[in-house]
Amino acid sequence: MDLLAAVNISGQLGTIGYGLAAIGPGIGVGIVFAAYIQASARQPESAGFNRTWLIFGFAVVEALALFGLVLAFALQTGA
Amino acid sequence: MSVQPAPLAADFPPGTGDFDFTSLIPSLRGAEAGQAFTKISLMVWIAIALVIIFFLVAYRAPKLVPTKGQWLAESIYGFVRDGVAKEVIGREGLPFAPYLTSLFLFILVMNSFAIIPFFQISPNSHIAYPIILAVLSYVLFIVAGVRKQGFVRYFRVNLFMPGIPWPLYFLVTPIELISTFIMRPVTLAVRLFANMFAGHLMLLVFTLGGVAMLESANFFVKGLSVASFAMAIIMTFFEFMVVVLQAYVFTMLTASYIEGALAEQH
Numbered sequence: 001m002d003l004l005a006a007v008n009i010s011g012q013l014g015t016i017g018y019g020l021a022a023i024g025p026g027i028g029v030g031i032v033f034a035a036y037i038q039a040s041a042r043q044p045e046s047a048g049f050n051r052t053w054l055i056f057g058f059a060v061v062e063a064l065a066l067f068g069l070v071l072a073f074a075l076q077t078g079a
Numbered sequence: 080m081s082v083q084p085a086p087l088a089a090d091f092p093p094g095t096g097d098f099d100f101t102s103l104i105p106s107l108r109g110a111e112a113g114q115a116f117t118k119i120s121l122m123v124w125i126a127i128a129l130v131i132i133f134f135l136v137a138y139r140a141p142k143l144v145p146t147k148g149q150w151l152a153e154s155i156y157g158f159v160r161d162g163v164a165k166e167v168i169g170r171e172g173l174p175f176a177p178y179l180t181s182l183f184l185f186i187l188v189m190n191s192f193a194i195i196p197f198f199q200i201s202p203n204s205h206i207a208y209p210i211i212l213a214v215l216s217y218v219l220f221i222v223a224g225v226r227k228q229g230f231v232r233y234f235r236v237n238l239f240m241p242g243i244p245w246p247l248y249f250l251v252t253p254i255e256l257i258s259t260f261i262m263r264p265v266t267l268a269v270r271l272f273a274n275m276f277a278g279h280l281m282l283l284v285f286t287l288g289g290v291a292m293l294e295s296a297n298f299f300v301k302g303l304s305v306a307s308f309a310m311a312i313i314m315t316f317f318e319f320m321v322v323v324l325q326a327y328v329f330t331m332l333t334a335s336y337i338e339g340a341l342a343e344q345h
Contacts, residue, residue: 035291051206052166052167052331054163055324055327055328055331056328056331056332058328059270059328059331059332060266061152062270063266063269063270064095066269066270066273066277067273069224069273069277070269070272070273070276073095
C-alpha cells in the first residue's frame with residue numbers, strides 16, 4: 001500500500017482483481033465453444049446432443065468470472 | 080409502479096446503491112420494515128401471479144385441439160420435460176418435470192423484468208432471491224437422493240467413492256464434500272445473481288454515461304452520447320439472451336444435480 005501511495009494511484013483494486021479473475025474463464029469459455037464447434041463440424045448429427053453439455057460447461061466455467069465480479073464489489077474498501 | 084426520478088449526470092458511476100429501492104408504503108419509508116415491500120418485492124409477487132395464472136388459465140378447459148394459450152403452456156412444459164428432465168435425468172426425471180418447469184418459467188419471468196420498460200431491474204439482481212431458489216434445488220436433490228438410495232447409502236456413495244484405494248479418501252472425501260454439498264448451492268445462487276447484477280450494471284453504465292455525456296459542455300462529447308445510447312440498446316438485446324440462457328442454465332443444473340443424486344454409481 002505504501003508503494004501505491006507513493007506513485008499516487010487511487011481507485012479500486014477490485015477492478016484489477018476482476019480483470020485478473022476474468023482471464024482464466026475467458027480462455028475456458030473460448031475452449032468450450034471451440035470444442036463444441038469442432039465436434040459438431042466433424043459430426044453434425046451430434047450437435048443437438050452436445051448443445052446441452054455446451055451450456056453446462058459454459059455455465060460451470062463462467063461461474064469463476066462471476067465470483068470475481070461479485071468479490072470486486074463485496075470487498076470494496078472505503079466505499 | 081414507483082415513480083422513477085429522471086437520471087442525472089451526477090449518478091454517473093453507477094454502484095451498488097442503484098439496486099436499493101425505498102418502500103412503496105410511504106409511512107414505512109426509511110423504517111427497516113419498509114424493505115418488506117419495495118419495487119423488487121412487488122415484481123416478485125407479479126412474477127408469481129403471472130406464472131400461476133398463466134398455467135391455471137391455459138389448463139382450465141383442456142381441449143384435444145389446443146387453444147393458443149394451452150399450446151404455449153404445453154410447449155413450455157414439453158420443452159422442459161423432454162429437453163431437460165428426460166435428456167439429463169432420463170426416465171426417472173419425469174416426476175421432476177413439473178417442478179423444473181415452474182422453476183424455469185419463474186426464473187425466466189423474474190429475469191425478464193431486467194429488460195421490460197418501467198421495471199428494468201430483475202429481482203434476481205438481489206442475492207436473496209437466487210439464494211432461496213438455490214436452497215430449494217439443494218434440498219430437492221439431497222432429498223431425492225436420500226429417498227432413492229437411503230440416507231447412509233446416499234452419503235456413502237457421494238462422499239466415499241467406491242472402487243478406489245482407501246488412503247485416497249483423505250484426499251477425495253473433502254473435495255467431494257466441498258464440491259457437492261457446499262459449492263453447488265453457492266455457485267447456483269451466485270451465477271444467477273451475478274449475471275443479473277452485471278447486466279443491470281452494464282445497462283446503467285451506458286444509459287447514465289449517455290446522460291452524463293449529453294450534459295457535458297463540450298459539443299463533441301455531447302454528440303458522442305448517441306453512441307452510448309446505441310450501445311445501451313445493443314446491450315439490452317444481449318441482456319435478453321442472458322435472461323433466457325440463465326433461466327435455462329439454472330434449470331439444467333438443477334436437473335443435473337438430481338441426476339447425480341439418483342445415480343447408483345458415483
